[in-house]
Amino acid sequence: MTAKPDKYDIVIVGAGPAGSITAKTAAALGSDVLMIEKRQAIGDPVRCAEGVSKPQLKEHIEPDERWIAAEVKGSRIYAPDSTSVELSEDVSGAEVGYTLERKLFDRALANEAALAGAEVRVKTRATGVIIEGGSVKGITAMHLGEECEIRADIVIGADGVESKIGRWAGIDTTLKPSEIETGAQFLVTDIDIDQDFCEFHLGASIAPSGYLWVFPKGNRSANVGLAIGGDVCHQGNRPIDLLRNFVEERYPNGKIIEIVVGGVPTSGPLEEMVTDGLMLVGDAARQSDPLTGGGIINAMDAGRIAGEVAAQAISEGNVSKARLREYETIWRERHGKRLKRSLAVKNRFVTMNDSDLNKLVHSVEGIDFSTMTLFEMLKVLVRKNPRMLISLGKLFV
Amino acid sequence: MIGVNRYKCGYCGACVSVCPIGAVELVETWVEIADDCTECGTCAGVCPIGAIEVLK
Ligand SMILES: Cc1cc2nc3c(=O)[nH]c(=O)nc-3n(C[C@H](O)[C@H](O)[C@H](O)COP(=O)(O)OP(=O)(O)OC[C@H]3O[C@@H](n4cnc5c(N)ncnc54)[C@H](O)[C@@H]3O)c2cc1C
Ligand code: SF4
Ligand code: SF4
Numbered sequence: 257m258t259a260k261p262d263k264y265d266i267v268i269v270g271a272g273p274a275g276s277i278t279a280k281t282a283a284a285l286g287s288d289v290l291m292i293e294k295r296q297a298i299g300d301p302v303r304c305a306e307g308v309s310k311p312q313l314k315e316h317i318e319p320d321e322r323w324i325a326a327e328v329k330g331s332r333i334y335a336p337d338s339t340s341v342e343l344s345e346d347v348s349g350a351e352v353g354y355t356l357e358r359k360l361f362d363r364a365l366a367n368e369a370a371l372a373g374a375e376v377r378v379k380t381r382a383t384g385v386i387i388e389g390g391s392v393k394g395i396t397a398m399h400l401g402e403e404c405e406i407r408a409d410i411v412i413g414a415d416g417v418e419s420k421i422g423r424w425a426g427i428d429t430t431l432k433p434s435e436i437e438t439g440a441q442f443l444v445t446d447i448d449i450d451q452d453f454c455e456f457h458l459g460a461s462i463a464p465s466g467y468l469w470v471f472p473k474g475n476r477s478a479n480v481g482l483a484i485g486g487d488v489c490h491q492g493n494r495p496i497d498l499l500r501n502f503v504e505e506r507y508p509n510g511k512i513i514e515i516v517v518g519g520v521p522t523s524g525p526l527e528e529m530v531t532d533g534l535m536l537v538g539d540a541a542r543q544s545d546p547l548t549g550g551g552i553i554n555a556m557d558a559g560r561i562a563g564e565v566a567a568q569a570i571s572e573g574n575v576s577k578a579r580l581r582e583y584e585t586i587w588r589e590r591h592g593k594r595l596k597r598s599l600a601v602k603n604r605f606v607t608m609n610d611s612d613l614n615k616l617v618h619s620v621e622g623i624d625f626s627t628m629t630l631f632e633m634l635k636v637l638v639r640k641n642p643r644m645l646i647s648l649g650k651l652f653v
Numbered sequence: 654m655i656g657v658n659r660y661k662c663g664y665c666g667a668c669v670s671v672c673p674i675g676a677v678e679l680v681e682t683w684v685e686i687a688d689d690c691t692e693c694g695t696c697a698g699v700c701p702i703g704a705i706e707v708l709k
Contacts, residue, residue, distance in 0.1 A: 294680070294681050296681070301664070381680065381681065416666065417665075417666050417667065417669070417670045418666030418669035418670055418679045419670070420669070420678070423675050429670075430670070430671065430672070430673055430675075431670045432671070433671055433695060433698050433699050436667060436699055438667050440701045486667070486671065486698065486699035487698075489698060489699055489701070490698065491703060494700070494701055494702060494703050496701055496702045496703070515663065516663070517663035517665040517667075517701040517702050518663075518666070518667060518701070519665060519666065519667025519670060519699060519701070521670065
């Protein structure tokens with residue numbers, strides 16, 4: 257191995273889906289890229305329910321059976337009184353379709369980045385950003401206990417929910433407790449579930465200001481998890497407690513072979529995702545969907561746009577905020593409206609009690625959703641419940 | 654003082670994202686709290702597993 261330079265065109269912090277797609281895209285366009293990851297194994301531990309839409313995933317990568325754990329046909333949504341509605345995969349398809357094996361998926365993406373020419377360093381944690389003349393010029397990092405400096409024309413923070421890169425560069429990424437869903441999940445096995453359907457359960461006693469999910473993972477197993485609003489989380493009522501109750505009751509003979517905990521931003525995207533010499537992508541830019549908590553595809557989309565803009569900016573020799581803002585503009589054009597809508601629905605959803613939720617699900621019982629998109633389904637809900645959803649009317653015309 | 658029970662923590666980073674002053678750091682498999690922590694307890698509030706708390 258040759259000695260590694262400590263100056264790159266682009267340094268990317270974090271090797272999740274956002275980081276790896278950014279690295280792959282920029283490296284393929286000829287930039288000199290380094291991606292660092294603080295963990296010693298990319299993708300592990302998992303903090304995700306691993307559900308993605310098939311068509312959206314295929315826009316980024318050819319599905320590979322090595323990292324697809326299961327495939328579903330649709331979803332069932334359960335009201336607090338257990339009434340349910342069924343959505344076919346095309347509808348819920350916005351969020352489900354495949355259950356991934358994220359440990360392997362994240363690794364496969366990092367491998368693609370490496371094959372495209374990016375350098376990767378694991379067990380390397382960013383500890384600060386270098387700012388000179390008002391512009392970000394690189395990072396300080398720790399690798400195997402040794403401090404080092406890595407210089408780069410552009411630093412890209414793909415450092416997930418716990419992102420510090422933005423804060424260090426003067427972008428306030430702090431989430432309020434109400435702007436995070438905090439969750440726990442068990443991989444439960446040896447249980448009898450319908451492997452063809454994802455389940456979503458609503459209700460204040462099950463998952464206040466959130467929902468519980470059951471995502472089939474093949475072989476008599478499923479990701480059973482829930483997330484609740486960070487502002488309603490307290491001692492004795494934490495995700496882990498609520499989940500234990502549900503699993504003990506529903507799957508008394510199930511065996512738990514993995515515990516996952518995590519938080520997902522539900523604030524809606526940052527007002528500013530770039531500054532001079534710096535870009536934020538994925539959960540670091542709070543791009544996850546405020547309603548569903550889904551963030552894998554959003555992170556990958558952001559990575560692709562950011563990688564393209566960063567590589568162009570490098571070849572033009574202009575990494576100013578004004579230049580890098582093109583990424584933010586394109587990203588907002590593609591996702592801004594949808595996430596704004598999601599945020600509005602979420603803000604209404606968290607104020608609903610069990611009787612509201614029952615009414616909502618009853619109002620659409622028996623309706624055939626099999627040809628509708630998620631947006632169309634929400635539109636039907638608003639139309640059927642004008643009084644309850646009055647604040648959302650304008651968003652669904 | 655803020656205490657993190659590292660035998661319980663699942664190193665998910667949720668606590669890091671809500672600290673108003675950036676005093677929490679998820680190193681790799683443990684959480685460190687910087688000296689400028691104001692003991693506001695925000696981090697403890699959102700922990701999914703109850704691994705971080707304000708110690709009296
Ligand atoms: C309980 C739960 C369930 C979820 N379920 C789903 C789901 O079913 N479908 C879906 O689409 N989304 C889901 N999400 C959201 C999804 O997991 C995230 O949106 C997605 O992982 C974001 O990708 P990312 O690359 O931005 O960040 P991450 O995947 O979090 O990657 C960030 C990486 O940066 C590294 N890092 C952080 N700081 C540093 C540093 N200083 N130096 C070096 N490396 C650093 C981290 O170790 C990590 O590997 C869920 C989230 C949670 C918590
Ligand atoms: S929120 Fe709790 S489990 Fe997650 S890193 Fe912080 S202390 Fe650990
Ligand atoms: S108690 Fe408040 S200041 Fe201290 S680490 Fe937690 S959130 Fe930050």
